[in-house]
Amino acid sequence: MSARSEVAAGATDAAGPWHYDGRNACRWHPRVLLAADSFRLVGDDWESGPYAWSDLIALDGTGGRSVYGLKGEGGWRLGFDGPPPPDFAAHLPLHGRYGRWIDRIGLPRAVAGFAVIAAAVIYVGLEAPGWVAPLVPRAWENRLGDAMVGDFGGRFCRSPEGVQALDALIAKMDPNADARAIEIANVPIVNAIALPGGRIILFDGLIQKAASADEVAGVLGQELGHVRHRDTLVGLMRQLGLSVVLGGFSGDVGGYVNGLLSLSYGRSAEARADAASIVAMQAANISPADTASFFGRMAKSEEPGGRRTARAMTWLSSHPLSQSRRAIFARSVKRGQNYVPALTDAQWQALRQMCKRDPTVKSGWSWEDGL
Incomplete structure (x- = not known):
């Protein structure tokens, strides 16, 4: 193409260029004088331009039309009722297909x-x-946890010997009192949960499933790790949103508790909880070996085809196990270390019998109870 060429169109050329100058409603059919970096529009008795090619804006490529505006000129239009000639199109911006x-x-x-x-x-x-x-202020978190605790409805177990045994275990695993309260609930589910506000609940189903107090100590250590890192509040906020702390006190608190039973903290949070449990057990001179064994038994006990509701609320649902996690506890056992049991035999039996020996504790539980 030469440095300057011309595209001409008459009023009878339907596909030829047409033009509105934005100043009146007249539709013009000018000739277009092309240059390398600009163009001019020439009518029978008028001429306008030059206009820079870079100032053209593709406006409408639908219906086979090619329509262009000019930067800074709201009503200015240059268009074709069909595709523009090739030498003209070589300078024009591409038609919009997806958006400008x-x-x-x-x-x-x-x-x-x-x-x-x-x-x-x-x-x-x-x-x-x-x-x-x-x-989130601790006071708000504490109020949410207290509301959830109240929803357990008299299911916390009390017996003189059992309370003493639980206190002895707490003194070893939580000497700095990071948890505000640790309770055993008369709920036949193999689970334990850390509520917001530093409250931990061990279910009696977990106590009965454990083969030793050392196993319970390992699980308690993990829940204490979640308390220290406020993992429960983080998990609830991720699952249920800010309404947990902004409107949870008058809402469906029972629904929050049920959510906690299936709440997964994530790998990083579980890794921190594992580490916290091992550190606490080593500080109390309690062997992590039994906790590793507990993990192994729990994984094997999860057979497919069981009741969906019951399985969804077991400890494994919210604390997924893996060979690596069991191995971590097994590797943390120090050879030659003179470990001591978390509780004496008498204390362990008192802990296991605490719910049975409490004549006032509420018994029975189901999903429909909603806790």
């Missing part, structure tokens, strides 16, 4: 950008509870 800015950067880049933004939104959604939870 997408066409400007290209579809592949736009898709990649959307993917990055979506990943960032998901990441923030998952991580935000961990950032927000430390900012």
Whole structure:
């Protein structure tokens, strides 16, 4: 193409260029004088321009039309009722197919950008509870935990010997009193939960499933780790949103408790809890070997085809096990260490019999109770 050429169109050329100058409603059919970096519009008795090619804006490519606006000129239009001539099109901006800015950067880049933004939104959604939870006042968290405790409805077990045994275990595993309260609930489910506000509940089903007090100590140590890191509040906020702390006190607290029974803390939180449990057991001179054995038995006991409700609320549902986690506790056992039992035989039996020896404790439990 020469440095300057011409695209001409008359009023009878339906596909030829047509033009509105934005100042009146007249539709013009000018000739277009082309140059390398600009163009001019020439009518029978008028001429306008030059206009830079870079100032053209693709407005409408639907219906086979090619319509362009001009930067800074709201009503200015230059269009074709069909595709423009090749030498003209070589200078014009591409017609929009997906949207102005997408066409400007290209579809592949736009898709990649959307993917990055979506990943960032998901990441923030998952991580935000961990950032927000430390900012929640302890008093609010304590109130939420207290409300959940009240929903257990008289199921906490009490007997003189059992309370003494539990206190002895707590003194060894939580000497700094990180937990506000640790209770045993008369609930026949193999589980333990850390409520918001530093409250820990061991279910009697877990006590009966354990073969020794050392196994209970290992589980208690893990729940204490979740308390120290406020993992429960983080998990609830991730699962149920900010309503947990902003509106949870008058809402479905029982629903929150049921959510806790199936709440998964995530690998990093479980790893921290494992480490906290091992440190506490070593400080109390309690062997982690029995806890490793407990994990092994629990994993084997999870047989497919069981009752969905019951299995969904076992300790394994919220504390997923793996060979590596069991191995961590097994490897932490120090050879030659003169470990001592977490409780004496008499204390262990008192702990196991505490719910049976409490004549006032409420018995019976089901999913429909909602705790």
